Amino acid sequence: MEKLSDLQIETIRSLVAKHSMHSQEMQQEIIDYMCCEVEELMSKHMSFEDAKNNTLQKVLLDGAVELEKNSIDILKRKGHQKKLIIASFVTIGFTSFSVILKLFHVPASNILILASALLLLFYLLPMVFKYQYLIEKYEHSKAKQKNIWGYIGVSIMIIGITCKLFHIPATNIVLVIGFILLNIIYLPAIFHKKIL
Amino acid sequence: MYICSMQSELIKGTLSVLILKLLKEHKKMYGYQITQMLKEQSNGELMVKEGSLYPALFKLKDDELVETEEEMIGKRVRRYYRLTPKGEIETQRRITEIHSFISLLQTLFK
Numbered sequence: 001m002e003k004l005s006d007l008q009i010e011t012i013r014s015l016v017a018k019h020s021m022h023s024q025e026m027q028q029e030i031i032d033y034m035c036c037e038v039e040e041l042m043s044k045h046m047s048f049e050d051a052k053n054n055t056l057q058k059v060l061l062d063g064a065v066e067l068e069k070n071s072i073d074i075l076k077r078k079g080h081q082k083k084l085i086i087a088s089f090v091t092i093g094f095t096s097f098s099v100i101l102k103l104f105h106v107p108a109s110n111i112l113i114l115a116s117a118l119l120l121l122f123y124l125l126p127m128v129f130k131y132q133y134l135i136e137k138y139e140h141s142k143a144k145q146k147n148i149w150g151y152i153g154v155s156i157m158i159i160g161i162t163c164k165l166f167h168i169p170a171t172n173i174v175l176v177i178g179f180i181l182l183n184i185i186y187l188p189a190i191f192h193k194k195i196l
Numbered sequence: 197m198y199i200c201s202m203q204s205e206l207i208k209g210t211l212s213v214l215i216l217k218l219l220k221e222h223k224k225m226y227g228y229q230i231t232q233m234l235k236e237q238s239n240g241e242l243m244v245k246e247g248s249l250y251p252a253l254f255k256l257k258d259d260e261l262v263e264t265e266e267e268m269i270g271k272r273v274r275r276y277y278r279l280t281p282k283g284e285i286e287t288q289r290r291i292t293e294i295h296s297f298i299s300l301l302q303t304l305f306k
Contacts, residue, residue: 009271026250028273029227033246035272036228059246 002042004035012038012052019060034059080134084127091116091124102165110166117162121155146189153181211244211252213294216279216287219262224278227253253277261286 004012012034016027034055041051098112129147136143156178163171218233219225225233230253231244256262261283265276279287 003270006271013272025254025275029250029275030246032226032269032272032274033228035269 002039004039004048008038008048008052009035015052015056015060030059080127080131084131087124087127091119094119113162113165117158120158125151125154125158142189146186149181149189150186153178153186156181207242210294211248212256213287213290215249215252215256215277216261216283217291219277219279220284220287224265224276226274226276230277256283 009031013031016031016034037055037059038048038051041054042048046054094112095116098109098116101109102113129151132150133143133147136147140146156174160171160175160178163174214234215230218230222233227246227249231246231249234242234244253262257264257277260280262277263280265278267274267276
């Protein structure tokens with residue numbers, strides 16, 4: 001069977017690279033798979049260009065969604081899941097510790113409460129909603145929108161609760177807005193996919 | 197013809213056993229070779245798409261049933277898959293299981 005030249009392999013590599021695959025392992029596998037397929041077609045007297053276009057259509061265009069759905073996201077989710085577990089332990093542990101100190105009016109507990117709120121807002125919550133989005137994005141066409149609303153709703157609630165702990169006036173309005181977003185938009189959207 | 201893709205859940209469920217069986221018979225194989233071998237052994241009836249093959253291989257690797265070995269073919273990397281000792285035991289178990297299941301189905305669909 002005819003072997004591809006380095007230049008031809010490079011052409012296929014650049015085609016695969018355009019289809020942003022997040023896993024290098026998968027990218028290498030697809031390059032080798034496509035090269036094998038092209039070599040197979042060329043052994044049946046097809047030109048490199050035709051064989052390349054034929055394989056490109058089959059693997060990267062027609063098969064892209066399936067490939068991505070089946071594998072890349074599995075890898076992404078797997079990596080993300082570990083980070084999420086660690087983030088949850090760190091953030092929830094730190095937040096619980098801060099709340100306990102605040103309940104006992106320990107000095108400097110306010111700073112810890114503020115740090116906990118920041119951790120929740122910018123570390124744990126984005127991870128939770130991104131993970132949720134990765135799981136849902138193929139089953140639910142508006143998964144992104146739903147999770148953004150969820151993130152906004154929960155963020156407002158956290159800001160509201162933090163402000164309430166510091167006895168800042170008018171925080172009730174923030175909490176009400178948070179409740180409305182969660183109860184009217186996000187929660188119904190979890191159970192009824194047509195809502196968002 | 198059966199095309200093993202996302203839609204064909206029936207074939208997809210047995211794909212990992214088919215891969216394990218092939219690896220048991222051929223010691224080490226790469227992705228494309230596995231698809232071609234399955235096509236050949238099924239007389240062209242079974243077409244395994246790369247979208248189903250690689251996730252199955254990654255899963256087997258994740259479960260430590262197969263291990264990989266890389267080889268440079270010109271400027272590209274070729275990854276060979278081979279059974280681990282755990283994989284060899286599991287292959288035998290799954291093949292036995294699938295034989296029993298086929299017998300059961302044959303009894304049920306008589």
